[in-house]
Amino acid sequence: MGSRRVLPVVIAGLVVTVAAACGTSSAEDAAAPSSTVPVVTSAPAAVVAAPVTSTPEPTTTTPEPTSSAPETTVEFVRNEAVYFSSADGRFQCGIVELASRVEAGCQGTTTPVPPRPDDCMVGWGNGIRITGEGRGAFMCAGGPIYLTATDAPGAPLAAGQQVSSFGYTCASEAAGVTCRKDDTGHGFRIAAASNEVF
Numbered sequence: 001m002g003s004r005r006v007l008p009v010v011i012a013g014l015v016v017t018v019a020a021a022c023g024t025s026s027a028e029d030a031a032a033p034s035s036t037v038p039v040v041t042s043a044p045a046a047v048v049a050a051p052v053t054s055t056p057e058p059t060t061t062t063p064e065p066t067s068s069a070p071e072t073t074v075e076f077v078r079n080e081a082v083y084f085s086s087a088d089g090r091f092q093c094g095i096v097e098l099a100s101r102v103e104a105g106c107q108g109t110t111t112p113v114p115p116r117p118d119d120c121m122v123g124w125g126n127g128i129r130i131t132g133e134g135r136g137a138f139m140c141a142g143g144p145i146y147l148t149a150t151d152a153p154g155a156p157l158a159a160g161q162q163v164s165s166f167g168y169t170c171a172s173e174a175a176g177v178t179c180r181k182d183d184t185g186h187g188f189r190i191a192a193a194s195n196e197v198f
Contacts, residue, residue, distance in 0.1 A: 082165045083146055083154030087172045090192055091127075092153045093179070094146030095165045104168035104179040104187070105129030105139060107146055110195045114138060128188040128195060130168065130181055136188030136197035 082095040091108035107127030116124040120140035127139040139145075148154055157163060157172040164170075170179040173191070180187030189196045 080165055082163045082170075083148045084157040084163060084170070084172075085153045085155065086177050087156055087159040088175055088192075089156060091177055091190060092144060092146045093157075093170060093177055094154070095163065095168045095170060095179075096146065097166060101131050101133075102166045102168070103129045103131045104166075104170055104181070105146060106170075106177050106179065106188075106190045107139065107141070107144060108190070108192075110190050110192060112195070128190050128197060130179055130187045132181065132184075134184075135186050136179075138197075 081097060084093050085091065086093065086106065086108070091106040093104075093106035095104040096102070105127055106129075109126060110128070113125035117140070122140060122142035124140050125138050127141065127145075128136050129139050130136040146154070157170075157177075159172050159174040162169055162171040164182070167182045168179060169182055170177055176189060176191030176194075178187065178189040185198075187198060189198075
């Protein structure tokens with residue numbers, strides 16, 4: 001009789017164990033999809049968030065071209081003075097502060113040249129400058145003025161670029177340079193075969 005009572009208890013224990021094992025297995029299976037769902041849901045959210053971080057990049061790169069176009073390039077500046085060569089290399093130019101004035105000018109051979117004035121005893125007509133005293137004028141100079149501190153011409157200013165300093169702006173063209181005083185509009189244009197003062 002004792003052995004008959006043990007058998008149902010063992011069978012009942014097995015049934016409970018199997019049921020518990022099945023219950024645990026289905027509980028884990030049910031838990032697994034619910035823990036996977038947030039990962040899948042958060043992945044698209046991260047993908048959607050990624051373009052938001054890349055959107056500011058175009059706004060960061062947009063100001064660079066607009067701000068750099070009219071600015072004076074650092075290679076041309078020496079203590080606020082600006083030294084450069086024309087795009088074709090024929091003229092040495094500068095915007096400089098001298099002891100008695102500030103001026104913008106270019107030196108080099110141009111034609112036509114007006115007659116030498118009586119008060120010019122040195123080199124005449126190998127350049128034009130603009131000062132604060134009206135229109136541009138041909139130069140009376142005994143030597144080069146628009147050279148860097150190392151007595152060398154400034155770097156070439158590519159056609160279409162411009163430099164500004166001391167209230168003057170010079171723009172480079174394919175075959176010449178135009179400089180003007182910003183507040184008056186007076187200035188000059190110089191090229192090998194032509195020139196103009198205004």
